[in-house]
Amino acid sequence: MNSVTSLPSDGTVSDLQTGWVSQPDSRGTMGILWSCSSTLFICVWVMLHLNIPARDESFIxxxxxxxxxxxxxLLAPELVMLFAGGQWAAACRSVKDMKESGIKDWTMEHAFYAESGGFELHTADMAPFPVTARQLLYLIERGYVSRPHITRAEIWDKSKADRFVKVLAAVQSAWFTLEVIARAAQKLAVTLLELSTLCLMTCTAATLYFWFYKPLDVKTPNTLNSKVTMAEILLRAGEAGKAPYKDTPLDFVEPLDYTSTQFPLNRIWGERRRPLPRIPNDRDSLLHSWNVVVAVSIPTAAFGTLQLIAWNFEFPTRDEQLLWRWTTVANDIVLGTGCALEAAAIIASNYTLSGLRTFNDYKLRWPWSLTFLVPGVLYFVARTITIAEVMISLRALPSTCFQTVKWTSFIPHFS
Structure with a gap:
């Protein structure tokens, strides 16, 4: 039983309250910011699996x-998911090709390790450079290199994946999702920041699925010693080997097309050394089957659909509400167009990798490049406006945004 002692105000006892006092049934703007930012940070930190750096790259x-x-x-999670989906597609294709060539113990871990630059080719007449899984298979089948013997356990030993952090991210994500659902169930307002965080978590979960078998933070690749010179490899390749290469001498086997060299605005991120000392993270891997396109399209659609939930949210002004509606619809149209173009590429290529590469080359030529460049610019503008709206909306929120969920109402009980 609570008791309050009431003595003259000039004493030290009069202002003391004894007994159990519950916490205030509310939250502040800083609490909302902290909840969203901590969830975003840990989810992205766990999700991000970059390719292996070049041997001579500095820590900086x-x-x-x-x-x-x-x-x-954080700013464009669906684009990172698209790159991850492409890498997953390449890894799946590698496992299939290796098994067809008689290498039965080649797993998704091996495929991802190769696709991220885990095998570096050394020849007597050329600077070392990483090879993709398809290029590796080409070298093995022709006897230029011995098959690398590295087990799954050895690959994971090189990986820096922390299971505790992954479990922590899963718990935090589950709690955040449950909190948003509970707020909606109790008719409490959800902020744009919370909804955007939930949208990003959808893409993060899909990206983590695509990178589930990819080693994390591997520092150095394995050395692959060639039995012949690069000049001899190119000579035996015939006419294909005579063509000038853009990234590595094995471009004729599989080119390393990557986004930062396809559009002038991104070239500051491109690697200028040739042959490439590492496989870029933004490599434009081909989505070569319907299964892959569908796997990428589902979380993309979920990302856009979740944003539309805020259609009737309370905004500080009517103009901001209309702007949110227009930008989210524009985002959905651009993302839908991208998925449709990938589907069209599969159909136009007659379901062959060579056909897909031809389609990939055409999309970089004028005027076809406008088909891809214009939606990209529109997406960038719409995404920028969306992020800005999320942040400025915090200046004026509905009063129910600051009420906390009454969890006891979800527990069956007599009253």
Whole structure:
């Protein structure tokens, strides 16, 4: 039983309250910011699996690259998910090709390790460079290199994945999702920041699924010693080997097309050394089957649909509400167009990788490049406006945003 002692105000006892006192049944703006930012940070931190850096890259260079991709994951999570989906597609294709060639113990871990630059080719007449899984298979089948013997356990031993952090991220994500659902169930307002965090978590979960078998933070690749010179490899390749290469001498086997060299605005991020000392993280892997396109499209659609939930949210002004509606619809149209173009590429290529590469080359030529460049610019503008609206909406929120969930109402009980 609570008791309050009432004595003259000039004493030290009069203002003391004894007994159990519950916490205030409310939350503040800082609490909302902290909840969302901590959830975003841990989810993106766990999700991000970058490719293996070049041997001679400094700690500062690697840190800057990680920071760039961390920020990109926050601002455009669906694009990072698209890159992850492409890598997953390449890994699936690698496992299939290796098994067809008689290498039965080649797993998704091996495929991802190769696709992230885990095998570096050394020849007597060329600077070392990483090879993709398809290029590796080409070299093995022709006897230029011995098959690398590295087990799944050895690959995971090189990985820096922390299971405790992953469990912590899963618990935090589950709690945050449950909190948002509970607020909606009790008719309490959800902020745009919370909804946007939930949207990003959808893309993060899909990205983590695509990168589930990819090793994390591997520092150095395995050396792959060639039995012949690069000049001999190119000579035996015939006409294909005579073509000038853009990234590595094995471009004729599989090119390393990546986004930062496809559009002038991104070239500051592109690697200028040739042959490439590492496989870029933004490699434009081909989505070569319907299964892959569907796997990427579902979380993309979920991301856009969740944003539309805020259609009738309370905004500080009517103009801001209309602007949110227009930008979210524009985002959905652009993302839907991207999925449709990938589907069209599969149909136009007659379901072959060579056909997809031809389609990929055409989309970089005028005027076809406008088909991809214009939606990209529209997406960037719409996404920027959306993020700005999320932040400025915090200046004026509905009063129910600051009420906390009454969890006891979800527990069956007599009253």
């Amino acid at each position: 260079t690697v840190t800057i690259r990680k920071t760039k991709w961390f920020v990109m994951s």
